[in-house]
Amino acid sequence: MSEHETYVTPKFAQPYWAKAAYEVLAETASRYNAVITYSELAEEVQRRSSFHSKSQMRNWIGALLADLAKVNQVRGEPPLTALVVRKDDGQVGAGYDEVLRLAGEAPITDPLERETHAAAARLECYRHWGADVPADAEPTLSARARVVRARTPVVRKVHVEARRGAVCPTCFMEMPVSGACPNCG
Numbered sequence: 001m002s003e004h005e006t007y008v009t010p011k012f013a014q015p016y017w018a019k020a021a022y023e024v025l026a027e028t029a030s031r032y033n034a035v036i037t038y039s040e041l042a043e044e045v046q047r048r049s050s051f052h053s054k055s056q057m058r059n060w061i062g063a064l065l066a067d068l069a070k071v072n073q074v075r076g077e078p079p080l081t082a083l084v085v086r087k088d089d090g091q092v093g094a095g096y097d098e099v100l101r102l103a104g105e106a107p108i109t110d111p112l113e114r115e116t117h118a119a120a121a122r123l124e125c126y127r128h129w130g131a132d133v134p135a136d137a138e139p140t141l142s143a144r145a146r147v148v149r150a151r152t153p154v155v156r157k158v159h160v161e162a163r164r165g166a167v168c169p170t171c172f173m174e175m176p177v178s179g180a181c182p183n184c185g
Contacts, residue, residue: 010060029129078124090144
């Protein structure tokens with residue numbers, strides 16, 4: 001630990017981390033199509049605030065982002081939390097539902113639908129925080145999410161109607177579609 005690092009509880013650090021998170025995410029939003037992972041954000045807020053925690057990130061990052069979503073809501077800003085994505089698939093987590101709740105919307109359970117909503121919110125963030133956004137820009141999935149989606153096979157439910165043969169009047173067994181009963185024939 002360096003002389004400028006202090007280990008504290010997440011509860012103590014929360015206001016300092018919230019300020020740092022706002023700064024980090026506003027900087028991220030100033031670069032078109034930029035996102036940041038949960039772990040990158042956690043490391044950066046601890047570095048900037050000089051308050052570190054031995055508590056695992058997953059135990060405090062959700063509360064930090066919920067607080068940030070409330071700040072954005074009160075200020076009438078787009079939700080910066082839309083810029084925070086998972087490292088493995090490049091998508092927002094279920095915690096993004098706090099943004100929806102604050103907007104009076106129902107949670108979104110489908111990951112692709114949630115990510116599509118977040119992509120629209122990201123585009124608003126880029127525009128709000130001065131990124132060089134093309135005039136014809138449309139919401140897009142993060143680069144990592146596009147790679148993961150491209151590799152994931154699309155599963156389509158196909159309704160197959162079973163074709164049934166007639167019932168043999170002698171043995172009452174189902175006959176093949178060809179028509180002749182193999183038991184009685």
